[in-house]
Amino acid sequence: MKVTIVGAGNMGRGIGRRMVAGGNEVELVDQNPEDSRTLAEELGELATSNRSVTGEVVVLALPYEAVAAAVAEHQEGIAGRVVIDIVNPVDWSTMETVTTPPGTSAAEETAQLVPEGTKVVKAFNTTFAKTLLAGEVAGQKLQVLIAGDDEQAKKTVASLVEAGGMTALDVGPLRRARMLEQVGLFHIAIQQQIGTGFASALSLRWDAP
Ligand SMILES: NC(=O)c1ccc[n+]([C@@H]2O[C@H](COP(=O)([O-])OP(=O)(O)OC[C@H]3O[C@@H](n4cnc5c(N)ncnc54)[C@H](OP(=O)(O)O)[C@@H]3O)[C@@H](O)[C@H]2O)c1
Numbered sequence: 001m002k003v004t005i006v007g008a009g010n011m012g013r014g015i016g017r018r019m020v021a022g023g024n025e026v027e028l029v030d031q032n033p034e035d036s037r038t039l040a041e042e043l044g045e046l047a048t049s050n051r052s053v054t055g056e057v058v059v060l061a062l063p064y065e066a067v068a069a070a071v072a073e074h075q076e077g078i079a080g081r082v083v084i085d086i087v088n089p090v091d092w093s094t095m096e097t098v099t100t101p102p103g104t105s106a107a108e109e110t111a112q113l114v115p116e117g118t119k120v121v122k123a124f125n126t127t128f129a130k131t132l133l134a135g136e137v138a139g140q141k142l143q144v145l146i147a148g149d150d151e152q153a154k155k156t157v158a159s160l161v162e163a164g165g166m167t168a169l170d171v172g173p174l175r176r177a178r179m180l181e182q183v184g185l186f187h188i189a190i191q192q193q194i195g196t197g198f199a200s201a202l203s204l205r206w207d208a209p
Pocket residue numbers: 006007008009010011012029030031032035060061062063064066069070086087088089124125126127128129130198
């Protein structure tokens with residue numbers, strides 16, 4: 001499968017690494033083409049740099065504030081695709097709240113921006129970029145929490161996650177992104193306290209019945 005990652009920053013690198021590990025083609029698109037070229041070289045022969053979006057799955061690895069403009073710019077390439085929103089809309093001045101209005105989430109806002117028929121899935125916002133490079137922490141696979149309203153789209157994302165050596169957990173409809181973004185905020189906010197330097201991982205575990 002070809003996965004386009006818009007945004008060749010920290011998360012672009014981490015998710016790109018896992019996608020390539022799963023044997024997928026990775027297309028990198030960045031506002032600075034030099035950055036996407038450099039990351040494509042780093043990720044190896046399965047990765048390319050492009051100015052437009054042509055993948056079947058599109059990861060928006062962008063700051064919250066940049067998502068609307070990028071969606072508008074890449075409308076054509078995004079239309080009808082599976083779009084992964086990874087945003088944590090954190091209020092960095094306090095690190096206590098999200099910046100989305102009550103009753104919605106960054107992912108639901110993205111779903112309002114994309115062309116009709118495009119399936120938005122929330123994923124990867126609870127995994128730190130650093131940990132995605134190895135795909136595991138303390139010998140345990142990363143767990144990627146996934147929310148969305150389209151079952152097939154969630155299955156597509158889950159299969160990419162599993163192929164990349166991680167585990168996927170479907171946590172329900174897209175509105176659960178409101179909670180996932182709070183979990184993302186929590187994980188960021190506690191970093192100073194627990195002192196891992198953004199190298200920790202969250203996961204849910206249980207014994208099989
Ligand atoms: N870092 C983490 O551990 C982590 C974990 C979970 C979720 N997230 C979320 O992931 C998203 C990305 O975070 P990050 O840490 O990867 O940020 P980052 O390192 O700043 O990377 C963002 C990249 O997007 C590029 N960009 C900005 N606007 C663009 C546009 N309109 N079109 C194309 N590219 C554009 C930036 O280019 P410039 O450098 O030129 O500005 C930069 O290369 C954020 O929403 C964040 O909340 C991050």
